[in-house]
Amino acid sequence: MELILASASPRRRELLQLLDRPFQVLVTHIPEEREFGESPTAYVQRLAETKAAAGFALWQQQHPQQAAMVIGSDTIVTVDETVLEKPQDEADYRRMMALLSDRKHAVLTAVAVTDGTHQEVAVVSASVTFKALSEAEITNYWLSGEPHDKAGGYGIQGRAAKFVTHLEGSYLAVVGLPLYETEQLLQAVERAHAAASSTSISKGS
Numbered sequence: 001m002e003l004i005l006a007s008a009s010p011r012r013r014e015l016l017q018l019l020d021r022p023f024q025v026l027v028t029h030i031p032e033e034r035e036f037g038e039s040p041t042a043y044v045q046r047l048a049e050t051k052a053a054a055g056f057a058l059w060q061q062q063h064p065q066q067a068a069m070v071i072g073s074d075t076i077v078t079v080d081e082t083v084l085e086k087p088q089d090e091a092d093y094r095r096m097m098a099l100l101s102d103r104k105h106a107v108l109t110a111v112a113v114t115d116g117t118h119q120e121v122a123v124v125s126a127s128v129t130f131k132a133l134s135e136a137e138i139t140n141y142w143l144s145g146e147p148h149d150k151a152g153g154y155g156i157q158g159r160a161a162k163f164v165t166h167l168e169g170s171y172l173a174v175v176g177l178p179l180y181e182t183e184q185l186l187q188a189v190e191r192a193h194a195a196a197s198s199t200s201i202s203k204g205s
């Protein structure tokens with residue numbers, strides 16, 4: 001069965017390589033809009049599931065006969081009930097840094113895996129504490145070019161590492177793809193796929 005990563009994120013691609021499973025990348029575009037009353041956990045889970053399903057649909061269009069497992073993932077930062085995604089511009093980035101400075105926030109990454117029939121999903125979290133950020137630090141970090149394509153406007157694996165005083169939970173959930181959980185989800189879908197294939201063979205279909 002082919003493995004497909006439905007993601008445009010270079011971080012997810014690099015991390016997935018560490019599972020030593022050959023894979024291809026497909027890019028789909030899913031609008032990221034939280035529904036009224038939707039909790040951060042429900043939201044991030046829905047986006048990961050939607051990305052996996054859209055990736056599977058695209059794979060099927062291109063390869064109608066070939067089985068595949070597709071991974072979709074989404075990362076958000078939450079401060080109280082406020083959800084931070086990628087900053088739209090510098091002002092949006094500055095709003096995010098003001099919310100993150102000198103306090104704890106949560107990062108949630110959802111990973112969904114589907115083979116078109118079976119689906120597994122996990123939401124993995126971390127709690128991250130930032131030092132008090134000065135205006136100069138906020139400005140210089142923006143000028144580094146790192147914030148624009150990252151949830152919450154920062155990359156813990158990059159220059160924002162020096163802002164982090166404490167981390168609890170999954171470091172890889174912050175970077176965008178928690179590998180232990182991803183491997184477990186892949187194995188679960190593989191087992192379900194194998195069980196369904198052996199049932200359909202014994203039924204003679």
Ligand SMILES: Cc1cn([C@H]2C[C@H](O)[C@@H](COP(=O)(O)OP(=O)(O)OP(=O)(O)O)O2)c(=O)[nH]c1=O
Pocket residue numbers: 006007008009010011012051073074075076077086107149150151152154155156157174175176
């Ligand atoms: C908080 C944080 C986020 N990020 C990144 C991970 C994700 O790539 C990005 C969150 O945006 P996402 O919308 O989750 O993902 P994406 O648009 O980059 O890729 P795709 O939807 O195609 O899979 O933020 C870091 O790299 N480091 C960090 O410390």
